[in-house]
Amino acid sequence: MNERPNSFRSGPDENGRFGIYGGRFVAETLMPNILALEKAYEEARNDPAYHAEMNHHLTHYVGRPSPLYFAERLTEHFAQVSAASGGKGGAKIYLKREELNHTGSHKVNNVLGQIMLARRMGKPRVIAETGAGQHGVATATLCARFGLKCIVYMGAVDVARQAPNVFRMKMLGAEVVPVQSGAKTLKDAMNEALRDWVTNVSDTFYCIGTVAGPHPYPAMVRDFQSVIGNEVRTQMQEAEGRLPDSLVACVGGGSNAMGLFHPFLDDPSVEIFGVEAAGHGLDKLNAASINGGRPGVLHGNRTYLLMDKDGQIEEGHSISAGLDYPGIGPEHSWLHDIGRAKYLAATDDEALEAFGLLSRLEGIIPALECAHALAKLKDLAPQRPKDHLMVLNLSGRGDKDVPQVAEILGTKL
Amino acid sequence: MTTRLDKRFAALKAEGRAGLVTFTMAGDPGHDASLEILKALPKAGADVLELGMPFTDPMADGPPIQASGLRALKGGETLRRTLDLVHAFRATDSDTPLILMGYYNPIYVYGVDAFLNDALAAGVDGLIVVDLPPEEDAELCVPALKAGLNFIRLATPTTDDARLPAVLANTSGFVYYVSVTGITGAATPDFDAVSAAVARIKRHTDLPVAVGFGVKTRDHARAVARGADAVVVGSALVEAVRKSLDKDGAATEKTVPAVTELVRELAEGVRSARPVAAE
Numbered sequence: 020m021n022e023r024p025n026s027f028r029s030g031p032d033e034n035g036r037f038g039i040y041g042g043r044f045v046a047e048t049l050m051p052n053i054l055a056l057e058k059a060y061e062e063a064r065n066d067p068a069y070h071a072e073m074n075h076h077l078t079h080y081v082g083r084p085s086p087l088y089f090a091e092r093l094t095e096h097f098a099q100v101s102a103a104s105g106g107k108g109g110a111k112i113y114l115k116r117e118e119l120n121h122t123g124s125h126k127v128n129n130v131l132g133q134i135m136l137a138r139r140m141g142k143p144r145v146i147a148e149t150g151a152g153q154h155g156v157a158t159a160t161l162c163a164r165f166g167l168k169c170i171v172y173m174g175a176v177d178v179a180r181q182a183p184n185v186f187r188m189k190m191l192g193a194e195v196v197p198v199q200s201g202a203k204t205l206k207d208a209m210n211e212a213l214r215d216w217v218t219n220v221s222d223t224f225y226c227i228g229t230v231a232g233p234h235p236y237p238a239m240v241r242d243f244q245s246v247i248g249n250e251v252r253t254q255m256q257e258a259e260g261r262l263p264d265s266l267v268a269c270v271g272g273g274s275n276a277m278g279l280f281h282p283f284l285d286d287p288s289v290e291i292f293g294v295e296a297a298g299h300g301l302d303k304l305n306a307a308s309i310n311g312g313r314p315g316v317l318h319g320n321r322t323y324l325l326m327d328k329d330g331q332i333e334e335g336h337s338i339s340a341g342l343d344y345p346g347i348g349p350e351h352s353w354l355h356d357i358g359r360a361k362y363l364a365a366t367d368d369e370a371l372e373a374f375g376l377l378s379r380l381e382g383i384i385p386a387l388e389c390a391h392a393l394a395k396l397k398d399l400a401p402q403r404p405k406d407h408l409m410v411l412n413l414s415g416r417g418d419k420d421v422p423q424v425a426e427i428l429g430t431k432l
Numbered sequence: 433m434t435t436r437l438d439k440r441f442a443a444l445k446a447e448g449r450a451g452l453v454t455f456t457m458a459g460d461p462g463h464d465a466s467l468e469i470l471k472a473l474p475k476a477g478a479d480v481l482e483l484g485m486p487f488t489d490p491m492a493d494g495p496p497i498q499a500s501g502l503r504a505l506k507g508g509e510t511l512r513r514t515l516d517l518v519h520a521f522r523a524t525d526s527d528t529p530l531i532l533m534g535y536y537n538p539i540y541v542y543g544v545d546a547f548l549n550d551a552l553a554a555g556v557d558g559l560i561v562v563d564l565p566p567e568e569d570a571e572l573c574v575p576a577l578k579a580g581l582n583f584i585r586l587a588t589p590t591t592d593d594a595r596l597p598a599v600l601a602n603t604s605g606f607v608y609y610v611s612v613t614g615i616t617g618a619a620t621p622d623f624d625a626v627s628a629a630v631a632r633i634k635r636h637t638d639l640p641v642a643v644g645f646g647v648k649t650r651d652h653a654r655a656v657a658r659g660a661d662a663v664v665v666g667s668a669l670v671e672a673v674r675k676s677l678d679k680d681g682a683a684t685e686k687t688v689p690a691v692t693e694l695v696r697e698l699a700e701g702v703r704s705a706r707p708v709a710a711e
């Protein structure tokens with residue numbers, strides 16, 4: 020489909036394209052803003068002072084670097100599974116502990132970069148969309164820290180299933196706007212944020228939470244999240260003296276995954292796996308854009324989308340609010356088409372099982388989002404040898420999901 | 433190439449008045465009722481028809497047009513049926529220019545070449561696709577122009593003098609000036625600022641300039657028509673449709689008159705904006 024490039028890390032082109040994906044499919048009202056953002060980011064990217072300030076806050080406020088943790092009991096568990104099922108021994112599993120960041124997920128890496136850009140551009144008002152509420156919490160947090168006004172759009176369904184994060188955002192001084200249109204989840208929150216931006220172009224910075232949206236967002240958010248993969252390179256070198264053999268991450272819009280993957284795209288020995296949300300199953304309601312969708316145009320970019328035969332966007336379903344989005348970042352669509360990354364899918368039930376497994380074996384309650392990545396270890400790890408180094412991005416902690424999971428398991432809190 | 437739009441704007445200029453452009457949604461309230469509305473509009477005073485292609489995620493539209501699109505989709509409207517609607521309209525009216533307005537994804541999925549073929553065959557004169565800025569001209573704009581359709585672009589208060597030439601470069605038929613930074617159906621524009629903006633655009637182009645977003649009443653229409661070549665009204669019309677529906681959301685005998693009465697008032701406003709013996 021697309022030609023194989025010399026490097027997998029050179030995109031996007033000057034039109035914001037990764038192969039046929041990406042682009043700037045927005046209303047004219049927003050175009051000047053998007054061009055101004057592109058220019059401001061280009062300047063910041065080449066300004067050592069910007070990076071110095073960002074690194075300072077990453078260290079002292081976010082708490083980076085996050086550990087690369089050898090998950091001994093999880094590794095042992097899959098070694099046993101492997102032995103029992105005639106596998107190849109079971110991979111050695113490391114967890115990248117993004118859940119230990121301030122605010123409890125990887126989302127803060129991106130938000131810090133964007134908020135510092137908002138400050139440089141002199142925008143006093145910040146808007147964001149959120150699904151699980153992790154991006155909303157991270158945005159509310161950094162707006163509190165830097166004294167910016169913060170408005171978070173969140174689907175009404177997500178407001179109900181992620182109550183702890185809604186309260187957290189309000190504590191942090193943000194205004195949370197429940198969105199009543201469509202399926203009342205992340206897609207609709209993004210529509211509403213775009214409508215706000217069209218209305219308040221001059222004073223507002225739109226802080227997008229994932230590697231999607233019009234150019235330059237997919238590239239910019241990827242750059243901010245690449246701190247994850249860059250740290251893994253160094254940390255794995257220290258721990259094992261070499262590169263990892265495989266990477267696994269969950270994919271909603273795809274920012275934690277892209278942050279882990281991107282620094283390794285040009286290392287051919289590294290296998291790359293993204294895990295989408297299969298919801299009730301790939302033949303039923305799901306949120307797996309690559310596994311269940313096809314290319315289309317939404318929210319400013321061309322990418323794989325869930326839609327009907329007439330190009331009307333379909334509502335996804337996932338147990339995890341953070342994966343419940345009918346699209347995926349355009350760079351993932353491109354990596355899929357050219358075959359550099361493989362995209363798997365995990366159902367709600369598989370994610371719930373993995374949620375329990377990690378809690379019991381490692382004493383870490385994962386977010387339901389990355390529980391989808393954990394769920395695929397049972398297929399990937401036993402089939403690889405004991406000296407295979409597998410890194411899984413633990414993108415967030417599960418505190419926010421405890422009320423929802425308790426309800427599903429029939430426990431009254 | 434002279435299109436129906438070019439002819440209509442030339443005729444309006446000769447008459448010395450501004451035109452009225454009406455936006456209604458294909459398939460709202462139901463496919464057949466939306467055709468009845470379409471047919472009634474020219475007689476009520478509409479000079480150019482804009483027909484919405486419903487989309488699940490209209491990111492530049494406010495609640496009235498969002499709701500109208502969802503009603504249409506719920507009623508089973510598809511892009512294919514919308515083209516059939518235009519075809520049926522054309523069988524009864526071969527003069528009134530008709531342009532389709534919407535978002536890119538349904539067209540992209542239909543297939544650009546197939547869509548352009550079928551739109552031309554149905555009697556469509558032009559396209560407005562909200563999420564295709566000049567940066568994406570290769571997608572649809574250039575092929576549409578080649579096929580002989582007008583491609584009408586939006587200019588907004590954020591389109592400054594530096595950017596205007598790029599926006600106007602591949603625009604044809606007319607320029608649609610969006611009078612507010614915002615979504616459809618929200619704020620009412622500052623009419624003095626609108627006149628100044630129209631004058632600014634006219635320094636860059638000879639194309640007619642239509643002004644829309646926020647025009648709801650006869651007085652608004654009159655105020656805008658003083659300086660613009662045409663006035664676009666949309667949200668007020670789809671709201672008139674909504675208010676005429678029965679409790680199950682079906683069209684009633686009040687639906688078509690509700691729309692045509694408002695269009696008559698708006699047309700009066702547009703036609704009385706400039707004194708006949710001007711100068």
Ligand SMILES: Cc1ncc(COP(=O)(O)O)c(C=O)c1O
Pocket residue numbers: 124125150151152153154228229230269270271272273274275276340341342386388389414415416
């Ligand atoms: C913990 C966590 N992981 C993953 C995601 C999915 O987003 P992305 O695919 O952009 O990493 C979210 C989104 O809310 C999240 O909260």
